[in-house]
Amino acid sequence: MSDARTRTEPPATLEAEDKKLVTLARATRARTQAAQGAAVRDSDGRTYAAATVALPSLAVSAIGVCIAMAVASGSGGLEAVVVLGEDDVAETDLAAVAEFAGPGVPVHHGDARGTLDATVLS
Incomplete structure (x- = not known):
């Protein structure tokens, strides 16, 4: 992360819904052996989890896939x-989060x- 955004310590205790995101991201990354795993919760409470896509013809970050x-789900x-x-x-990725959300x-x-x-906050 660059210095343009404030990087802070994570909260001492995560809310249950954020703990779920950690579990989903960890499981997705472990299953795929990708560089990163990510999970997001949308404004309707739905969750999406994904891993980094690193193909010769397509490269997308885990956050980008989420x-x-x-977006594709509306x-x-x-x-x-x-x-x-x-x-x-x-x-x-931070810019994409800020642009979308x-x-x-x-x-x-x-x-x-x-x-x-x-x-960090978007």
Whole structure:
């Protein structure tokens, strides 16, 4: 994440719905062995989980796939995002969250085991 957005410690205790996102992101990443796994909750309470797509002809981040699924399902926005993996959250992903859902959406980042290390708002 760049310095343009404030990176903070994740909340000491996550809400149950955000814990569900951590579980979904961790399971998706483990199942696919992808660089990152992500899960989002949309403004209707629906969840979407995805992994990084890294094909020679198509590359999409895990957050990007989640946003695409939400948009394709007719969602009007996001309430929360979790992404797990070694790489930090890309500025392009933060920009996509902000463009789709507006400012103030928490994007939680953590390692492959699901231990969160940072939160940034879109």
